[in-house]
């Protein structure tokens with residue numbers, strides 16, 4: 001039987017769903033083992049890597065997107081938006097070495113799926129088919145959102161990828177996870193009290209807390225009036241200021257299941273932007289979470 005191991009020796013084989021589930025399990029196991037990072041999990045930064053690899057997509061020119069994994073190379077690796085993502089790339093490197101047959105671009109998006117699922121989020125269907133490209137496929141700086149801006153900027157950036165208002169709000173709930181780092185983005189702090197668990201708390205906090213400008217020397221951000229330990233970016237706050245965005249914030253705050261479903265669908269779309277699949281949409285796979 002041909003297995004992942006034969007790929008290691010340079011043999012040609014066609015990986016099956018089981019081979020990808022093994023990679024999934026390896027990522028999940030390593031997330032669990034390396035629990036001394038940040039808030040106790042690499043999950044959030046891995047999801048951010050998958051998003052920044054994918055979110056460079058431009059539907060007008062068909063350039064960018066997760067295909068290519070060009071964030072391996074400078075200057076894309078050192079674009080300001082990608083500061084700190086080297087932690088996620090380095091985390092995944094030994095897994096790539098163990099499974100040389102998988103492309104970086106498939107690995108990074110599969111890791112995004114794994115991070116969401118292992119942090120108790122929705123099951124996110126995924127299919128392989130991304131190919132790595134060289135530095136010449138790199139995208140210019142400025143394709144990812146700028147946190148200091150507001151609704152019109154969000155629309156410009158996400159409409160360029162092919163998303164609508166509802167999907168913009170659905171994706172933004174990822175900020176239930178992780179935190180801002182002063183040595184990366186310049187911003188500081190987490191959005192929620194449980195930054196390693198996928199919940200709709202981001203939407204609930206946006207609506208239920210009172211948010212004030214944080215008084216500090218850093219970039220303009222909001223802090224919650226009560227505990228002063230949580231944060232919102234100007235782009236996060238735009239989702240409650242803008243009427244069309246706000247109706248979705250309200251829907252997701254009310255019902256976690258509704259958000260899980262729409263978040264899942266938007267992530268599937270995000271991770272597939274610009275990928276020249278030879279398989280069909282109904283050939284996506286779902287991977288079993290390790291806690292299931």
Ligand code: CCH
Nearest residue numbers: 044045048051145146147171174178179180181184185235
């Ligand atoms: Fe985000 N995000 N994000 N974000 N993001 C940051 C961190 C995370 C914006 C800005 C920032 C999405 C959308 C936006 C995650 C997932 C998603 C940080 C802090 C900034 C700034 C980085 C640091 O300092 O380390 C802006 C602007 C937008 C506009 O829409 C979307 C969409 C997703 C995923 C679907 C995750 C996860 C993090 C936490 C990373 C970590 O290291 O903890």
